[in-house]
Amino acid sequence: xxxxxxxxxxxxxxxxxxxxxxxxxxxxxxxxxxxxxxxxxxxxxxxxxxxxxxxxxxxxxxxxxxxxxxxxxxxxxxxxxxxxxxxxxxxxxxxxxxxxxxxxxxxxxxxxxxxxxxxxxxxxxxxxxxxxxxxxxxxxxxxxxxxxxxxxxxxxxxxxxxxxxxxxxxxxxxxxxxxxxxxxxxxxxxxxxxxxxxxxxxxxxxxxxxxxxxxxxxxxxxxxxxxxxxxxxxxxxxxxxxxxxxxxxxxxxxxxxxxxxxxxxxxxxxxxxxxxxxxxxxxxxxxxxxxxxxxxxxxxxxxxxxxxxxxxxxxxxxxxxxxxxxxxxxxxxxxxxxxxxxxxxxxxxxxxxxxxxxxxxxxxxxxxxxxxxxxxxxxxxxxxxxxxxxxxxxxxxxxxxxxxxxxxxxxxxxxxxxxxxxxxxxxxxxxxxxxxxxxxxxxxxxxxxxxxxxxxxxxxxxxxxxxxxxxxxxxxxxxxxxxxxxxxxxxxxxxxxxxxxxxxxxxxxxxxxxxxxxxxxxxxxxxxxxxxxxxxxxxxxxxxxxxxxxxxxxxxxxxxxxxxxxxxxxxxxxxxxxxxxxxxxxxxxxxxxxxxxxxxxxxxxxxxxxxxxxxxxxxxxxxxxxxxxxxxxxxxxxxxxxxxxxxxxxxxxxxxxxxxxxxxxxxxxxxxxxxxxxxxxxxxxxxxxxxxxxxxxxxxxxxxxxxxxxxxxxxxxxxxxxxxxxxxxxxxxxxxxxxxxxxxxxxxxxxxxxxxxx
Numbered sequence: 001x002x003x004x005x006x007x008x009x010x011x012x013x014x015x016x017x018x019x020x021x022x023x024x025x026x027x028x029x030x031x032x033x034x035x036x037x038x039x040x041x042x043x044x045x046x047x048x049x050x051x052x053x054x055x056x057x058x059x060x061x062x063x064x065x066x067x068x069x070x071x072x073x074x075x076x077x078x079x080x081x082x083x084x085x086x087x088x089x090x091x092x093x094x095x096x097x098x099x100x101x102x103x104x105x106x107x108x109x110x111x112x113x114x115x116x117x118x119x120x121x122x123x124x125x126x127x128x129x130x131x132x133x134x135x136x137x138x139x140x141x142x143x144x145x146x147x148x149x150x151x152x153x154x155x156x157x158x159x160x161x162x163x164x165x166x167x168x169x170x171x172x173x174x175x176x177x178x179x180x181x182x183x184x185x186x187x188x189x190x191x192x193x194x195x196x197x198x199x200x201x202x203x204x205x206x207x208x209x210x211x212x213x214x215x216x217x218x219x220x221x222x223x224x225x226x227x228x229x230x231x232x233x234x235x236x237x238x239x240x241x242x243x244x245x246x247x248x249x250x251x252x253x254x255x256x257x258x259x260x261x262x263x264x265x266x267x268x269x270x271x272x273x274x275x276x277x278x279x280x281x282x283x284x285x286x287x288x289x290x291x292x293x294x295x296x297x298x299x300x301x302x303x304x305x306x307x308x309x310x311x312x313x314x315x316x317x318x319x320x321x322x323x324x325x326x327x328x329x330x331x332x333x334x335x336x337x338x339x340x341x342x343x344x345x346x347x348x349x350x351x352x353x354x355x356x357x358x359x360x361x362x363x364x365x366x367x368x369x370x371x372x373x374x375x376x377x378x379x380x381x382x383x384x385x386x387x388x389x390x391x392x393x394x395x396x397x398x399x400x401x402x403x404x405x406x407x408x409x410x411x412x413x414x415x416x417x418x419x420x421x422x423x424x425x426x427x428x429x430x431x432x433x434x435x436x437x438x439x440x441x442x443x444x445x446x447x448x449x450x451x452x453x454x455x456x457x458x459x460x461x462x463x464x465x466x467x468x469x470x471x472x473x474x475x476x477x478x479x480x481x482x483x484x485x486x487x488x489x490x491x492x493x494x495x496x497x498x499x500x501x502x503x504x505x506x507x508x509x510x511x512x513x514x515x516x517x518x519x520x521x522x523x524x525x526x527x528x529x530x531x532x533x534x535x536x537x538x539x540x541x542x543x544x545x546x547x548x549x550x551x552x553x554x555x556x557x558x559x560x561x562x563x564x565x566x567x568x569x570x571x572x573x574x575x576x577x578x579x580x581x582x583x584x585x586x587x588x589x590x591x592x593x594x595x596x597x598x599x600x601x602x603x604x605x606x607x608x609x610x611x612x613x614x615x616x617x618x619x620x621x622x623x624x625x626x627x628x629x630x631x632x633x634x635x636x637x638x639x640x641x642x643x644x645x646x647x648x649x650x651x652x653x654x655x656x657x658x659x660x661x662x663x664x665x666x667x668x669x670x671x672x673x674x675x676x677x678x679x680x681x682x683x684x685x686x687x688x689x690x691x692x693x694x695x696x697x698x699x700x701x702x703x704x705x706x707x708x709x710x711x712x713x714x715x716x717x718x719x720x721x722x723x724x725x726x727x728x729x730x731x732x733x734x735x736x737x738x739x740x741x742x743x744x745x746x747x748x749x750x751x752x753x754x755x756x757x758x
Contacts, residue, residue, distance in 0.1 A: 006586040010420065014427035017472040024467060025168045030061035031463030033159040038455045041151075047451040051491035052148060055134060056083050056155025058462055058483070059127050064159065065469050068120045069174065069211050069354070071218070073160035075124070078357060080156015082128040088149035090132035092142065101390040107132060108389040108412065112382025115417055116367040129389060129412050133405040174226055177211035179279035180204045181233045182327075186271035188237065189264045192244035196252070199605065200241070202569050205234060213352035225278050227351070233271075236323050240267055241609070242616035243316040248680055250313045259309055263317055266293035267324055274327045286328060294321050312677045316616055380522040381417040388412065388516045395512070396505055403501040410509025415516070418524065420584040422517050425473055426510035432477025433506045437499045439478070440485035454490035458483050524581040525589050531578045532592070532600055533644040536692070538564075538571035539604050540640020543611040543685050544633040546618070550678045551630035553619045561615065568608055575601065591650050592696070599695035603688050610684035617677050626675045628665035632682050635661035639689070652697045655689050662686055
């Protein structure tokens with residue numbers, strides 16, 4: 001992408017307004033926390049103190065809107081504690097500029113490294129840097145610094161208390177995540193009716209898995225409908241895909257295809273009913289006609305209805321019907337459903353564990369250590385923060401001693417580990433600030449508010465900022481900017497003292513953030529080959545694990561399949577995220593163009609899909625083994641691991657071991673339907689690997705053409721240099737006379753002047 005197109009996309013994204021479901025009750029509750037803190041501080045102390053105290057309540061309320069599966073009250077308390085710590089250390093060190101700058105750099109670096117634990121940790125940690133920079137009032141002693149830190153923490157305590165006393169849609173985010181997983185599989189089943197090889201985005205299933213991990217305290221209070229049902233969606237997805245695929249399921253045309261379409265439609269209806277039941281916590285009914293369509297009886301096996309499902313297609317249909325019967329219990333019984341085993345295990349199996357905030361600290365530190373490498377995006381982001389925050393503080397102090405901290409705050413809050421988000425947020429923050437201060441200025445001029453009215457206007461602005469927080473960064477920043485203007489007005493500052501500085505210093509902070517990324521970028525484009533290689537290796541391990549489970553069915557083999565599937569999903573998600581970022585960056589990959597990347601990703605997706613189709617027909621633990629599958633599984637794992645290294649080195653890919661193993665494996669059906677299914681799946685895997693070769697390999701003709709192109713460019717460059725040298729010589733001749741010929745120069749040196757005597 002060129003810089004011009006990248007900037008256009010940045011403007012479009014930064015100023016975009018998304019249609020999201022608003023949460024007015026949550027916004028009102030968070031604004032009430034801000035109102036309580038401001039009101040108490042105005043009543044008991046002073047307006048200046050109230051302006052300082054409101055920082056903790058507003059920032060803690062903002063933190064509760066970040067995406068996290070922990071209880072919101074815990075997030076509010078953690079944010080309040082972090083804000084208090086940053087405020088205390090900032091006030092203690094503010095008396096000495098050198099000490100404060102060193103502390104600010106170290107704190108900013110740590111906040112940047114917190115992105116290793118996830119976006120929520122990174123965003124909340126960045127807010128603590130902003131709290132350290134805000135010096136509305138400067139305590140004169142250590143006791144006063146402690147007092148201000150305690151007041152900031154109380155803001156978080158107030159928000160947590162309100163969440164505890166007035167819960168809004170408890171477990172709502174977890175319900176939505178699980179319901180979205182069922183809805184995604186339902187949509188997939190409907191698309192398979194018309195496109196048997198339709199792609200599926202596992203993002204909803206991955207989100208549901210993240211939401212399913214709970215702490216021991218959460219597990220004791222989790223609704224029954226949220227326990228153990230996610231595994232059904234996980235297992236239904238390969239079942240519907242296998243039924244629809246012409247290679248392993250129903251034929252492309254004929255009565256069996258019609259029957260498969262009926263089953264897929266019925267499955268979608270049941271999954272949608274389950275999604276509604278889980279989302280609302282109520283009962284849902286499935287129409288009787290859907291129940292009839294799901295009945296796989298003996299008439300189907302005998303073919304009496306003319307639409308008999310045979311072989312692998314029938315196996316997939318029977319498995320799908322059994323899974324949907326379990327889903328019907330969710331749809332029909334709602335919250336009264338007894339918790340079932342997750343992923344087919346016993347109900348006593350431990351739930352997915354999420355460590356508490358105290359026990360998560362070693363995990364976060366371990367993730368930070370993993371990111372301490374030169375090519376780490378998180379490390380580069382942390383280093384940019386560590387430099388930008390002190391530099392912005394110095395520059396802001398020189399330009400506006402009273403409000404100079406707005407420069408580093410604006411820079412720190414818009415900075416993200418990737419290019420596009422940083423630039424888009426910088427544009428959105430400036431645009432939102434411009435609109436917000438204009439609106440606030442108009443209101444101040446019309447009303448001339450006192451301290452109490454300014455506090456009320458600040459609370460209203462905070463509520464509106466919370467309400468539209470998920471609709472767009474520019475919109476929320478408009479109300480946040482108005483909130484700051486009203487808050488400072490409550491502290492005694494006139495609007496004409498704050499508005500110009502607010503706009504100009506915010507613009508300067510955004511520019512500083514943009515320049516920091518240009519000076520020390522973390523482009524995703526150069527790492528695309530590594531991401532592609534990781535995805536290939538992970539999907540190769542998944543494909544090999546599935547085939548190996550046919551060779552020797554066992555509990556350990558099924559566990560290996562599950563682990564390999566999760567690893568492949570994570571690698572797929574990393575690739576998709578990296579590729580999306582790379583498409584928005586104004587740089588190009590010199591070894592992998594966009595078409596090659598898309599074709600390669602599609603081939604690897606086909607490899608994973610072939611493995612997923614086979615996962616539907618995995619034998620039971622006491623099922624008959626398929627001996628030929630063992631050699632093929634080893635070949636797939638070995639060749640894909642070698643191919644991943646070849647992709648990184650831009651070498652041609654070879655699948656000799658896979659081809660030899662498939663040739664040696666007759667797959668003539670001696671093992672029955674099971675062997676025919678797995679052999680057909682192995683053929684699909686080899687076809688996907690060959691498509692990958694076509695996508696990224698360079699044939700001898702391509703290498704010759706590339707060599708000729710490089711030679712042509714080298715000659716053109718040499719010719720260009722010669723032309724420039726001739727033009728330079730001609731220019732010199734125009735200034736000092738025509739150039740003389742070499743022989744003529746020697747004649748002039750030896751011949752005497754005209755008219756002279758020898």
